[in-house]
Amino acid sequence: MKRMIIATKNKGKVAEFQQLFAKKGIELLSLLDYNDIPDVEETGTTFAENAILKATTIANMLHETVIADDSGLIVDALDGEPGVYSARYAGEGKNDQANIEKVLKKLQGVPFEQRTARFHCTLAVAKPNGEVTTVDGVCEGYITEEPIGENGFGYDPIFFVPEKQRTMAQLTKEEKNEISHRAKALQHLLHIWDKLFEKGNES
Numbered sequence: 001m002k003r004m005i006i007a008t009k010n011k012g013k014v015a016e017f018q019q020l021f022a023k024k025g026i027e028l029l030s031l032l033d034y035n036d037i038p039d040v041e042e043t044g045t046t047f048a049e050n051a052i053l054k055a056t057t058i059a060n061m062l063h064e065t066v067i068a069d070d071s072g073l074i075v076d077a078l079d080g081e082p083g084v085y086s087a088r089y090a091g092e093g094k095n096d097q098a099n100i101e102k103v104l105k106k107l108q109g110v111p112f113e114q115r116t117a118r119f120h121c122t123l124a125v126a127k128p129n130g131e132v133t134t135v136d137g138v139c140e141g142y143i144t145e146e147p148i149g150e151n152g153f154g155y156d157p158i159f160f161v162p163e164k165q166r167t168m169a170q171l172t173k174e175e176k177n178e179i180s181h182r183a184k185a186l187q188h189l190l191h192i193w194d195k196l197f198e199k200g201n202e203s
């Protein structure tokens with residue numbers, strides 16, 4: 001396998017996948033490399049449903065094997081919000097800053113030890129022949145009281161990683177890729193990679 005398509009338009013995800021796949025010597029394309037691919041409506045109520053929806057829709061459209069990523073932030077004190085609605089928590093505009101402000105506002109007065117949260121990532125691989133496989137990855141942490149750090153994307157500035165004693169947005173791309181939900185899901189995928197793409201099973 002020489003190239004792989006990631007069914008996403010999220011630049012932050014693309015940058016992380018580029019780095020994660022570099023070691024495999026696979027050329028990565030994303031939906032940012034194509035014109036005129038409409039957004040897939042994320043009508044599912046679970047990460048897996050949405051990841052499968054995105055992967056199968058784009059695989060059917062392009063007649064190629066594609067990977068889709070559906071991910072989000074789960075905050076225990078908010079009963080799991082923003083969850084599958086992470087990208088559009090503060091409205092359809094997908095505004096990272098507004099999403100962060102909404103989480104922080106809802107958590108006002110909640111002490112640090114009760115601000116537990118996790119990032120979840122489901123990756124779905126869809127082949128043009130209709131076969132679909134999913135893998136998951138999770139990263140545990142705490143929600144800070146204010147945004148800290150400039151790196152990454154989405155909720156990274158308010159996600160404190162105990163292992164690193166810094167927020168996700170204070171980590172380099174390499175450091176985030178050592179511990180992130182996305183990297184863990186991809187590790188699971190790489191474990192079954194040869195089986196998924198062994199000769200005769202490529203399409």
Ligand SMILES: O=P(O)(O)OP(=O)(O)OP(=O)(O)OC[C@H]1O[C@@H](n2cnc3c(O)ncnc32)[C@H](O)[C@@H]1O
Nearest residue numbers: 008009010069070071072073086087153154155156
């Ligand atoms: O659907 P695609 O095109 O892949 O792009 P998206 O941004 O809409 O992606 P999702 O539907 O999977 O929504 C995931 C949201 O969860 C948040 N998120 C996911 N992974 C994250 C990460 O590594 N760091 C910070 N926030 C993350 C961020 O707000 C994302 O927009």
Ligand SMILES: [Mg+2]
Nearest residue numbers: 010042070087
């Ligand atoms: Mg989305």
